[in-house]
């Protein structure tokens with residue numbers, strides 16, 4: 012395939028793959044697409060190791076890093092800084108009622124809650140579930156990403172800070188940002204973002220309210236000639252062909268890589284993903300505090316129940332999640348096991364290699380595009 016994005020990055024296919032798994036990132040890049048590592052859950056030290064590993068496994072081929080830069084979080088609103096104790100500072104914003112409700116959810120699912128088993132204090136910063144979405148924890152991730160030979164810096168929930176965009180450009184790194192609305196695309200282009208990822212409501216992870224079928228052409232028209240990647244509900248070649256027909260220059264995929272052989276451990280979550288249909292996901296604030304599509308579980312249901320104290324804003328809600336995970340340990344009840352995934356989960360019903368997914372997507376894309384042209388000629 013040849014278009015302005017394949018030319019821009021020197022890749023064979025305009026298939027961009029978001030994953031937290033370095034093996035998937037390297038495998039997509041080596042298969043002719045562009046792997047993008049999600050940095051969110053990595054400490055700066057770990058991120059450095061992951062990127063070093065990728066550098067050693069892609070033979071100079073291009074890959075990217077994704078960070079999460081929310082425009083609005085509790086720490087930003089309150090002006091909190093200092094990575095060292097950000098977890099402790101943020102804990103003060105969580106009411107006892109919320110900790111108690113988490114204990115109740117666990118008890119309702121048969122988890123024996125030992126009040127001393129997992130201290131709230133166990134883990135500052137990343138360990139407390141703060142992850143990279145505060146200003147204090149996100150900035151070092153960008154710094155490390157830009158110290159490697161990356162081709163793309165992507166960001167979700169908001170564009171990277173202006174200084175990071177400028178540094179990226181000075182180093183020849185392209186900048187992409189995920190959006191769920193036309194206005195966000197226009198804002199991010201104003202900020203200097205090079206590629207917009209228009210992500211529809213079907214997608215796994217944080218999503219807006221507009222479906223891809225409507226969002227993609229609206230974004231393409233609003234910010235032309237800026238290139239657009241379509242995201243949300245794309246896991247096959249026919250879906251890729253549809254995205255290109257909507258005016259996208261390529262596709263940005265996430266969920267489909269959760270069941271590739273490089274990224275599965277045969278645990279409960281894999282079984283659930285393989286069995287789930289597209290109606291088994293829900294867009295809920297129960298995971299992070301912002302609406303994110305994920306498997307429907309006892310956890311998501313509990314936060315919607317009448318006795319729920321209500322979810323907390325980012326990043327507090329995920330700190331509750333991390334607390335629950337610490338208390339559940341290695342064997343959580345099956346009903347509480349979940350993760351972000353999109354409606355495309357209905358097609359994730361067998362384990363394939365990353366390379367096979369890329370190849371099948373390309374082959375099916377060619378068939379679909381050929382059929383469209385054939386229909387015109389007939």
Ligand SMILES: Cc1cc2nc3c(=O)[nH]c(=O)nc-3n(C[C@H](O)[C@H](O)[C@H](O)COP(=O)(O)O)c2cc1C
Pocket residue numbers: 029049050051077078079166167189210213214215216217242243244245263264265266267350351352353354355
């Ligand atoms: C498990 C999971 C975690 C995700 N985490 C992030 C993230 O940290 N940063 C980000 O930009 N997007 C994240 N996303 C969204 C993906 O980048 C991508 O936009 C989305 O998965 C595309 O829709 P699809 O799931 O239908 O393929 C996540 C998606 C999934 C499934």
